[in-house]
Amino acid sequence: MSSIIKSVKRWFASPAVESSGSSNRTQIISRDQHSISRKDISENALKVLYRLSNAGYESFLVGGGVRDLLLGLHPKDFDIATNATPEQVKELFRNCRIVGRRFRLAHILFGRDVIEVATFRAHCDDNIQQAKEGMILRDNVYGDIEEDAIRRDFTINALYYNIKDFSVYDYCDGLSDLRKRQLRMIGDPETRYREDPVRMLRVVRLACKLDLSIEPKTLKPVSELSYLLEQVPAARLWEEYRKLFLAGAGKLTFEKLREYGLFHALFPATDRSLKHDDTAQAQQTEQLILDALENTDTRIATEQTVNPAFLMAVMLWQPLLESTEALQQKGNNFNDAFFKSMARVLNAQSQHISIPRRYALVIRDIWSMQLRLPAHHGKKAWSIFEHPRFRAAYDFLLLRSQSDPRQLELANWWTKFQDADANARRQMLQQTGGGKKRRRRKPRNPKRQQASKNRH
Incomplete structure (x- = not known):
């Protein structure tokens, strides 16, 4: 554990390494300049990375897995980005299924472990189906890695670990934000939230989970656009609910969701109870939820099991x-x-x-x-x-x-x-009155008694 901490500290102290890549903002950090080690990546993720690479495709670990490894954390999920289409991925893996309509993805199944493989996305407005408010309904336009990086949500999630030479590619100054421990949206925040309102929930979740500050421009539109969450399918928000409250920082997340005006979109009835005219009742409701979330956070910190149903029962x-x-x-x-x-x-x-x-x-x-x-x-x-x-x-x-x-x-x-x-x-x-008691006989029905006598 101490060696991990030392390597992370060394990485945070080291300067960024500029490259002469096609983008002026591109940085390539060589293996000796960062703290990611293959021994911290799941065996199944490595299998997928190497098979894609050996088949001639570009193969990168991307997003939260790279971010968390650079922070010295131990991610459970490892996502992969590649220039192979979902159909090409399926040809390489018999244990693959293609999922999603809005974004087509390849899921490689290793028992209960699922490695998600996404094809590089391109930014092509003519081929992206959007709703009136701007939410992307369908997007399966493929591009290259630089276009894919710009399409991602936050700068610290646009970091790519190359399995060929073990370097880290940074296209959006994510490493700089990671050193600042800052969460910043790529592009115009309002436009990005309209494309996918769930990003507003992710802002809160990641900031609370990773103890990050939220860049002011990224935070500013959140309260104004909270109503957009009503457009998100309820089935999709079940997984977001689990990530928000069962990631170890549920109590702080609850407080921030309320502060930023997002909680009402998830739990409107509970939000009304928290604003009840009876102040004592509202305080009691809030305390019950806070106690439950604190208990949940403690259980997660001590690696005990938690059931999302229990917390939902408390909320409602x-x-x-x-x-x-x-x-x-x-x-x-x-x-x-x-x-x-x-x-x-x-x-x-x-x-x-x-x-x-x-x-x-x-x-x-x-x-x-x-x-x-x-x-x-x-x-x-x-x-x-x-x-x-x-x-x-x-x-x-x-x-x-x-x-x-x-x-x-x-x-x-x-x-x-x-x-x-x-x-x-x-x-x-x-x-408590639970000792043995003499059974009282029920009085017999007089009509039944008479009928019995007549039969005899």
């Missing part, structure tokens, strides 16, 4: 309660109102961030278990304890108790019950 909890209250006022009893609201809230949220069915089922279980947890006596307590979603529901209750003291006694009871041995658990259940 207050809208669920508000919907339940509204239905009660229309004459529904609490339980009916609560379960009707689960479907209502999830359906409404899926118009903005599409929630896959398997995660929606988990969310429903976590919510419904909040009604069962107070019934901690006798067989009901054991039934709750043995439920497959008990742990998630218990964790959810713990979070609620941090922002709502009324839930503290119940949370403490379940904590104690889990830690207790068999005898102590039996005593706890007896104290």
Whole structure:
């Protein structure tokens, strides 16, 4: 680890190396001038890079993988750029599938590991299909590496690692911005956001995740153009939601999304709850979310598993309660109102961030278990304890108790019950009225009694 830190520090201290390339801005940094080593690149990514190169194609590691390696981080995803078309890539790899309509990509499959290979894009306005607001709907015009670099979003993502000589190509002064720890858009920020509104989310995500400042011109249009996110397909925003909040900097990301006016586009119902006229209620909602995000960040830092459904259940909890209250006022009893609201809230949220069915089922279980947890006596307590979603529901209750003291006694009871041995658990259940009771016989129906006598 110390050797990595030293090499990164040496790279940050070294001057940029100018080349005599076709672009005046092009820089080529030789192997001895940067900190990237092949041992830090996944074996599968190297297989793809070498096979493309050996087949006569240009082959570069690009984007976040290069950026993170230069920062001394350990990226999980490695993307590749090449002059080979998706069809040509498919000819080289039997384990390849071509995906996407908006941008056609080649995915090379190694079990669960997917290496994404993109063909160099060209900037050709006549052949790019755009919506009225400027969003690119379809773009499969291919070009060379320099054109591809200009088409990328941020300067620090337009860095290419050449597998032939292990040099790094920089076409947009990304290395300079990386040294400044600055996030800067390539080209006019407003135009680039209109081309793909998701870039506004990426600005926030990368700045928070990598502890980068956002260049003022890059940040300025974000709040004004936040409404453009409504044009983005809800299915696409599910992955963005995961990247935003499950990358280890969820709490800061949440705060910045609200500050820049982007949170409303993702969670409109939750945003309204956070701005509720009842200040105490709004503060309680905010605290619940902050506690959940802090807990999630800690779990990720300690390499524990996280489930995106859990955080979604937290985000939508207050809208669920508000919907339940509204239905009660229309004459529904609490339980009916609560379960009707689960479907209502999830359906409404899926118009903005599409929630896959398997995660929606988990969310429903976590919510419904909040009604069962107070019934901690006798067989009901054991039934709750043995439920497959008990742990998630218990964790959810713990979070609620941090922002709502009324839930503290119940949370403490379940904590104690889990830690207790068999005898102590039996005593706890007896104290809550869960001891053995004599069964009361139901009174027999008089009509049935008379019918029975007549039969005999």
